[in-house]
Amino acid sequence: MNKILEKTQLSEAVYYMKFEAPDIARNRKAGQFLIVMVDQDLTERIPLTIADANAEEGWVAIAFQPVGASTYKLSQMKAGDYLGGVLGPLGTPSVIRKYDRPVVCVGGGFGTAPLYPIVQALKEAGNKVILIEGARNKDLLIFVDEMKAVCDEVIICTDDGSAGEKGVTTQPLERLCQSDVPPAEVIAIGPPIMMKFCCACTQKYNIPTTVSLNTIMIDGTGMCGGCRVSVGGKTKFVCVDGPDFDGHQVDWNNMMMRMKSFKAQETEAFHKCKVGLN
Helix, strand or coil: CEEEEEEEECCCCCEEEEEECHHHHHHCCCCCEEEEECCCCCCCCEEEEEEEEECCCCEEEEEECCCCHHHHHHHCCCCCCEECEEEEEECCCCCCCCCCCCEEEEEEHHHHHHHHHHHHHHHHCCCCEEEEEEECCHHHCCCHHHHHHHCCEEEEEECCCCCCEECCCHHHHHHHHHCCCCCCEEEEECCHHHHHHHHHHHHCCCCCEEEECHHHCCCCCCCCCCCEEEECCEEEEHHHHCCEEEHHHECHHHHHHHHCCCHHHHHHHHHHHHHHHC
16 A cells, blocks of 8 residues: 555646655656556556656655546545555656757646656756647646756647647647757647647658657556557557557547547546545
């Protein structure tokens, strides 16, 4: 069991949780994820990407959005409570290179949180990193101060213009791609539709683009087959082959269609759990 050290609400829809996991903290690498079990009796295993960790202090942090029964129960836990179990680190770590041109990272919604360890690793490798963070409004922005502390430049976009530029992330991304010093690589994590349009933008300029497809994971160990995606015409499993992939090779329409498969059941379970716990 893992003791929860801190739990805060970052925005209307996103929670941050820090818990004891010394072995994982020592061994994790950027881009990897965990399996979290809310209690020992619950059979559901929730795959969640690592948002931060500290090897010396022995803790790991996650950011998550309550969308089903288990994540809702997780959102109701507090500091001092114990998780039923945590397994990890899992998944293939992000490939971190040193470039002579900037790396642009694009975060949408709570996708900015799993970008944080990747940004840290890119900076440790000696890269110039520019972050573009997008959200519907200023109240949904997360990890802004943390990113400003490590990035060379942070560009904020909101749909309603309540913070930063009014518009979507592809607008500043297009400007950077057209600049005299275009990105050596773009890394995008967020809603699939955002990642799809980021890839459509960068493909015009032949800029390598990495995406994380963690949102489609279910079991997290490769056994259920729920996270299969088509990449370059081949079937891949996000939890064991990823979660990072070449965004220009992903069949986005197929992925987004498959993500809707159990949406009704997920929503029903969320509401039943919410009523039962309150």
